[in-house]
Amino acid sequence: MKKLTQSLEDYIEAIYVINLSSKVIRVKEIAKFLNVKTPSVVDAVGRLTEKGLVIHEKYGYLELTDKGYKLAKEVNDKHEKVYKFFNKVLGVSDNISKKDACNIEHYISKETMDRMIKFIKFVDTCPEGYPEWLKNFNYYAKHGRHPSKCTKNNVSK
Amino acid sequence: MKKLTQSLEDYIEAIYVINLSSKVIRVKEIAKFLNVKTPSVVDAVGRLTEKGLVIHEKYGYLELTDKGYKLAKEVNDKHEKVYKFFNKVLGVSDNISKKDACNIEHYISKETMDRMIKFIKFVDTCPEGYPEWLKNFNYYAKHGRHPSKCTKNNVSK
DNA sequence: TAAAATTGTTAGATTAGTCTAACTATAAAC
DNA sequence: GTTTATAGTTAGACTAATCTAACAATTTTA
Numbered sequence: 522m523k524k525l526t527q528s529l530e531d532y533i534e535a536i537y538v539i540n541l542s543s544k545v546i547r548v549k550e551i552a553k554f555l556n557v558k559t560p561s562v563v564d565a566v567g568r569l570t571e572k573g574l575v576i577h578e579k580y581g582y583l584e585l586t587d588k589g590y591k592l593a594k595e596v597n598d599k600h601e602k603v604y605k606f607f608n609k610v611l612g613v614s615d616n617i618s619k620k621d622a623c624n625i626e627h628y629i630s631k632e633t634m635d636r637m638i639k640f641i642k643f644v645d646t647c648p649e650g651y652p653e654w655l656k657n658f659n660y661y662a663k664h665g666r667h668p669s670k671c672t673k674n675n676v677s678k
Numbered sequence: 679m680k681k682l683t684q685s686l687e688d689y690i691e692a693i694y695v696i697n698l699s700s701k702v703i704r705v706k707e708i709a710k711f712l713n714v715k716t717p718s719v720v721d722a723v724g725r726l727t728e729k730g731l732v733i734h735e736k737y738g739y740l741e742l743t744d745k746g747y748k749l750a751k752e753v754n755d756k757h758e759k760v761y762k763f764f765n766k767v768l769g770v771s772d773n774i775s776k777k778d779a780c781n782i783e784h785y786i787s788k789e790t791m792d793r794m795i796k797f798i799k800f801v802d803t804c805p806e807g808y809p810e811w812l813k814n815f816n817y818y819a820k821h822g823r824h825p826s827k828c829t830k831n832n833v834s835k
Numbered sequence: 836t837a838a839a840a841t842t843g844t845t846a847g848a849t850t851a852g853t854c855t856a857a858c859t860a861t862a863a864a865c
Numbered sequence: 866g867t868t869t870a871t872a873g874t875t876a877g878a879c880t881a882a883t884c885t886a887a888c889a890a891t892t893t894t895a
Contacts, residue, residue, distance in 0.1 A: 526881070526882085528881075528882060528883090529881095547842075547843090548842075548843060548844090549841090549842060549843080557882090557883075557884090558883080558884065558885080559842080559843065559844085560843090560844075560845080560846095560883085560884075560885085561882070561883055561884075562843090563843070563844060563845085564881090564882075564883085565882085568881090579843085579844085579890090580842080580843055580844080580889090580890055580891065581843095581891095607790055607793075611790065611793040611794065611797060612793055613789055613790045613793050614789060617787050617789045617790060618790070620787065621785065621786055621787050621790050624782075624785035624786075625781075625782040625785045625786065628778065628781035628782045628785070629778055629781075629782065630774050630777065630778050632770055632771060632774045633764055633768065633770045633774060633775070633778045636764075636768040636769055636770050636819065637768065639815075639818065639819045640768060640815065640819075642818075643814075643815050643818045643819070643824075646824065647824070648824055652811060653811075654809060654810075654811035657800075658796075658797065658800050661796065661799075661800045662793065662796045662797075662800070667800075667803065667804070667805055683851070683852090685851075685852065685853095686851095704872075704873090705872075705873060705874090706871090706872060706873080714852095714853075714854090715853080715854065715855080716872075716873065716874085717853085717854075717855085717873090717874075717875080717876095718852070718853055718854075719873090720873070720874060720875085721851090721852075721853085722852085725851090736860090736873085736874085737859090737860055737861065737872080737873055737874085738861095738873095
């Protein structure tokens with residue numbers, strides 16, 4: 522199966538996300554979610570239907586096929602991981618992390634994704650808790666210089 | 679001035695990069711660089727010319743205007759930083775770092791870019807040299823677990 | 836249950852980006 | 866200095882993604 526375009530990935534992810542909080546999916550909700558007009562949604566849904574990713578009863582509800590669900594989940598997982606990496610590791614603000622994750626999720630290769638995920642896990646499972654070096658990075662980002670001593674494991678409190 | 683599209687950013691960056699190693703820029707070289715056909719280049723160059731970013735003598739050479747040069751350099755700098763972050767910090771392979779940087783450079787916001795740059799600098803200027811924690815991350819990425827002791831600053835050799 | 840409101844669809848236009856094929860200008864080689 | 870090769874351009878087609886405006890189906894409500 523050919524890769525989806527960025528746009529179609531956005532649509533299928535939107536359907537997935539909407540479906541998390543409501544059992545019923547409508548053209549209008551997708552339009553609202555993605556800030557587009559309904560004809561654009563109808564168009565996109567048509568293309569997703571052709572690919573066997575979505576079932577759409579005319580004038581009725583939409584649902585993801587199994588294949589569509591799987592794909593949508595993959596896209597959304599990527600999104601979540603990139604968001605988390607930007608926000609929790611790099612310390613980017615919530616809004617911008619979301620926005621950037623949303624944009625770049627379509628373009629990150631498996632290998633890079635894999636390293637990001639490992640990085641997040643590396644931080645989350647650090648034996649010393651929130652890692653000293655990450656505290657140091659936040660200090661560095663704020664003050665433009667390393668904290669006075671960082672050759673020893675100096676916990677400040 | 680309106681932001682360039684991804685595609686136009688690629689074209690203007692290509693011109694900039696080609697220009698680094700050769701004084702003369704031709705339609706054909708751009709086409710080769712970006713893996714597109716010459717009519718696509720002509721088309722794109724036309725749009726860049728309209729925006730006052732490029733000067734193109736018909737059937738002749740191309741050059742960047744001052745404005746074009748400035749913009750192209752910004753795009754390329756972003757590219758370089760993202761590449762370096764993926765490659766040097768995350769440890770992504772050379773090829774994939776390049777490919778991913780090339781794709782996502784168009785979508786990263788200033789804030790995220792800023793944090794990435796700071797992260798690279800944080801690593802590069804670490805008082806202990808190549809940071810212990812980054813060694814630990816590489817170990818973690820390879821073996822799936824943290825090295826046996828990392829609560830002390832244990833230099834292994 | 837008929838009118839009104841909401842939601843969904845279709846048709847047609849527009850922009851961007853790409854291509855192939857045909858053509859034209861310039862440069863190189865003889 | 867013609868011919869030939871190379872490089873650049875134009876025309877026309879195609880795909881994807883969006884929109885507005887007009888229309889159709891469904892649902893709500895009075």
